[in-house]
Amino acid sequence: MAEVLTGIAVATESLTLCIKAVVVLKRFYVTVKEAREDLNKILNLVERTRNRIELMKITLIELRKSTDSGIAAGFITACDGLNRTLEELVQEASAIANGQSRFGIARRLRWSMSHSKVEELVCKLAEQEKEVTNSYVMLNSLTSLRTQQELQKLTRSSDERSEITIAFCQEPEERLSDVSTLRNSSEGPASGVRIWLGHTITNCHSPEYLQLRNELSEAVYWGDWEVVLNKLEEGFRTFGELWGNAPRMKERAQYHNLSMWTPLHQAAYHHAPVYVVERLLEYGAFKTLRTRNSEFSYPNLTPLELAQELEVFHLYHILSPVLKRPLPPDTLQRIEYNFHRLIRSEVGQRVDAEKLYLPVLEALTELDGEAVWFPIKFGYPGAGYLFQLLGRELQVKSVNIQGKASNVLYRIMDDDIYETDQIFNFAGDLKQEKEINEEDTAEALLFKLDL
Structure with missing residues (x-):
């Protein structure tokens, strides 16, 4: 029971960090032309990971009366590394806070993170997303909480919600x-x-x-x-x-x-x-x-x-x-x-x-x-x-x-x-x-x- 409650608390902390990272990046995404492709990768990864953690949190809430002491251990470990990366990402993204392009001013700020640093963060986030996803699949498999078909449907849905679209556009x-x-x-x-x-x-x-x-x-x-x-x-x-x-x-x-x-x-x-x-x-x-x-x-x-x-x-x-x-x-x-x-x-x-x-x-x-x-x-x-x-x-x-x-x-x-x-x-x-x-x-x- 204590392990599951700890997992729920860690999931909540991770969700908060994901939301904070997305808000910071969305606010300055449009001011930095040079980093558009890199930011796309990070935003997609953060949003997809956030959706996975939401699913994991729901699962842990459903299992909060479980007596299995190791049921959430893998997920907690995965989230620890993710949280450190997200905190680093938020700090780096916040560094460009003064580079907003205001109405009537054509000024643009260069992306302060080097390309190598961005690639490093993308790799980290991709690996941590896999760990969170594996933990989620493993937990549902061990507890027989959801069928494989249900898991695939939920995963597809979370991926669709994390895709970036361009406003005012359609086929x-x-x-x-x-x-x-x-x-x-x-x-x-x-x-x-x-x-x-x-x-x-x-x-x-x-x-x-x-x-x-x-x-x-x-x-x-x-x-x-x-x-x-x-x-x-x-x-x-x-x-x-x-x-x-x-x-x-x-x-x-x-x-x-x-x-x-x-x-x-x-x-x-x-x-x-x-x-x-x-x-x-x-x-x-x-x-x-x-x-x-x-x-x-x-x-x-x-x-x-x-x-x-x-x-x-x-x-x-x-x-x-x-x-x-x-x-x-x-x-x-x-x-x-x-x-x-x-x-x-x-x-x-x-x-x-x-x-x-x-x-x-x-x-x-x-x-x-x-x-x-x-x-x-x-x-x-x-x-x-x-x-x-x-x-x-x-x-x-x-x-x-x-x-x-x-x-x-x-x-x-x-x-x-x-x-x-x-x-x-x-x-x-x-x-x-x-x-x-x-x-x-x-x-x-x-x-x-x-x-």
Whole structure:
């Protein structure tokens, strides 16, 4: 029993060190071009080892009542060497902490570890990963806790979660521009990236776009749900946009009258059936968006708060937000401030001139790492921002903002904005990845631009 408890404690310590090493390396990975290949190796090894140790810890917890005194000895020995290597790795990686590339500064820091030192660490980690894996397999074999098939399945799963992927990328045949997979209106929209509808006034849109948006707003206002769902499908098929959050648009002179009620707010107001809310969610509706004004107790209401005001009991459950990426409110607020600062620095005075409704990042806490597209419908074709919340940072791809065919990547944190040339994630952290380029947005997605 004591041996198993010691093994659990050692596993916990090793997991903490693995996480610390990954955090340190991820933060500075994008600032050191010269060491990209070496860091890839280390990150994969550390993450894979961490997944193995997690499996081992679970196994030891299941066996914590065991009386076999030597059951965890091999694992403890393997972890001791691993921990020493990880501590050395964290110290070396922390040495480049002052080499961060900040927004507006092109400075890059050379990787402080020599190539031979990196190779030495990679070899050590690879050997220690094998030892941890062998200990895990041996322990399960001796205790008959899991079958060989179960072990292979768990190992494959841990390997998949430790693979590094590039953000905002996917196979060409699966790109968002492939609208041939659209389903008919009775089935709802095909898979598509969520849209942040930041254009609230009628400038920069074609008459066809404005007419369809107005027809949708009228149907939502009167609670004509059959028409609403048809207009949502028509909007997606025609313009490639999910309008689940579409507010009523106004002319510039009427901007101050914008209520920012979304179809989900109107569904609560009209006591809509549950199936209507389910369909709105399929079209990208966010549950955390707030109104700008209302005649109720407070001006800034979520759909759930509105349902509570009106005692629409049957919608309480479905309108309750499920936060998949919870962040401290002050951290999220600072990240949002920096994101808005970035947009204003690139788009300039047109943010205010066009009355852009900048993204509210609270909505992203409802998503499990999915990307959101914010089209900028003036200037260069296909301009906009693709952004996703991962951990405590916002990853942003600025598309055609600074020039035609320009793509700039940023990592936005609560302290500052970091420009980079590459953003990566672990495969287990990202459920869906999208890439939007000029061809996708300007042609296949059929954004209507008045240039």
